[in-house]
Amino acid sequence: MYTVHLKTSTPYDILIGPGLIAQSGNLIGKVFSPCKAAVITDSNVHPLYAPTVMHSLSNAGFQPVEYVFPAGEQSKTLSTLSDILEFLAEHQLTRSDIVVALGGGVTGDMAGFAAAVYARGISFVQIPTTLLAAVDSSVGGKTAVDLKAGKNLAGAFHQPSLVLTDTDVIKALSDQLLSEGAGEVIKYGVLRDPELFSLMCEKDWKEHLAEIILRCVEIKKDVVSCDEYDNGIRKLLNLGHTFGHAIEKCSDFTVPHGFGVAIGMAIASGAAGKKDVCNRIIQANTNCGLPSSFDCEPSILAAAALTDKKRSGETIDLIFPEKIGSCYIKKTPVDQLPFLFETGLNTIKEILA
Ligand SMILES: NC(=O)c1ccc[n+]([C@@H]2O[C@H](COP(=O)([O-])OP(=O)(O)OC[C@H]3O[C@@H](n4cnc5c(N)ncnc54)[C@H](O)[C@@H]3O)[C@@H](O)[C@H]2O)c1
Numbered sequence: 001m002y003t004v005h006l007k008t009s010t011p012y013d014i015l016i017g018p019g020l021i022a023q024s025g026n027l028i029g030k031v032f033s034p035c036k037a038a039v040i041t042d043s044n045v046h047p048l049y050a051p052t053v054m055h056s057l058s059n060a061g062f063q064p065v066e067y068v069f070p071a072g073e074q075s076k077t078l079s080t081l082s083d084i085l086e087f088l089a090e091h092q093l094t095r096s097d098i099v100v101a102l103g104g105g106v107t108g109d110m111a112g113f114a115a116a117v118y119a120r121g122i123s124f125v126q127i128p129t130t131l132l133a134a135v136d137s138s139v140g141g142k143t144a145v146d147l148k149a150g151k152n153l154a155g156a157f158h159q160p161s162l163v164l165t166d167t168d169v170i171k172a173l174s175d176q177l178l179s180e181g182a183g184e185v186i187k188y189g190v191l192r193d194p195e196l197f198s199l200m201c202e203k204d205w206k207e208h209l210a211e212i213i214l215r216c217v218e219i220k221k222d223v224v225s226c227d228e229y230d231n232g233i234r235k236l237l238n239l240g241h242t243f244g245h246a247i248e249k250c251s252d253f254t255v256p257h258g259f260g261v262a263i264g265m266a267i268a269s270g271a272a273g274k275k276d277v278c279n280r281i282i283q284a285n286t287n288c289g290l291p292s293s294f295d296c297e298p299s300i301l302a303a304a305a306l307t308d309k310k311r312s313g314e315t316i317d318l319i320f321p322e323k324i325g326s327c328y329i330k331k332t333p334v335d336q337l338p339f340l341f342e343t344g345l346n347t348i349k350e351i352l353a
Pocket residue numbers: 042043044045048071072073076103104105106107109129130132133136137138139140141142143151152169173174177180257258
């Protein structure tokens with residue numbers, strides 16, 4: 001088992017290894033004394049892993065209760081959040097009790113936000129069950145729900161007290177869910193790690209999931225411990241995201257997040273005039289079962305990108321690759337967005353032709 005220690009305002013461990021779900025009660029028991037534990041999970045993950053977690057928590061002396069919401073990004077709303085908060089209140093959780101987020105990024109973001117605001121903030125544990133959640137959303141304390149105007153527009157910074165990543169769960173994921181997570185893994189490679197990037201261009205990348213998760217979590221740890229509240233270098237982690245979120249939105253969220261990020265990174269490198277980097281990102285995307293293009297008018301995509309949180313007034317902080325392993329933040333006038341989408345998508349078309 002690997003242990004990564006993250007020193008944020010409230011420090012915590014990220015444990016990565018096999019069989020952790022079955023040991024979750026004991027592992028959580030090392031951080032918290034027995035208390036009520038509200039396990040929040042979605043309708044897909046519930047039958048797979050909730051019984052094991054509930055059982056393990058009970059055996060370790062906790063009083064677990066569970067809340068299940070319909071799986072999918074369309075549930076990541078204020079309305080589901082409100083139902084979760086009412087559930088916590090009905091079960092009379094207090095500040096000495098905990099929330100356990102068992103699921104992918106949707107569950108982690110929403111259960112984390114519920115923990116951030118319930119009773120002005122209670123502790124929570126992340127048990128990520130997708131590759132995307134393991135390498136990205138479970139670490140760093142960004143919690144949120146979506147608003148009609150855009151993704152993650154209501155949220156809070158609230159660090160978990162423990163992250164348990166069971167690598168057996170990640171290894172059992174479908175090809176589709178592994179591909180979605182690979183979008184974020186390739187992002188870490190483009191930002192900081194040419195070796196990790198090269199691994200994602202190898203046919204056997206799925207044989208190395210534990211090391212891939214460890215490497216991504218270490219990069220995220222480095223970035224988040226320097227800039228917990230996203231005022232500086234943490235913005236780099238948004239590589240591909242402004243372009244990608246616009247694609248997710250314009251597809252009515254039929255394009256999943258990891259796919260949006262993959263296409264968004266190709267657009268960012270094309271828009272930056274880095275055709276060689278764009279070409280390599282497309283190769284990595286293709287190897288990992290990810291798309292690199294999206295058919296939509298640049299002006300429509302640009303309009304969708306305007307609600308992005310990286311916008312401040314008439315400018316937006318965009319992330320562009322310099323080369324594989326190094327990226328930079330550029331304050332960009334929002335009126336350049338249509339041109340950037342167009343240039344990026346045209347570069348991709350030329351490469352794919
Ligand atoms: N907080 C952050 O820093 C951060 C970072 C990246 C992404 N995100 C957010 O994460 C979300 C995307 O995460 P996601 O892709 O994990 O979405 P998700 O939670 O919706 O999971 C994707 C699908 O996989 C299913 N699933 C989850 N675990 C499974 C398992 N073990 N076996 C079978 N099916 C399983 C889910 O039910 C869902 O249908 C987005 O909302 C995005 O905004 C947040």
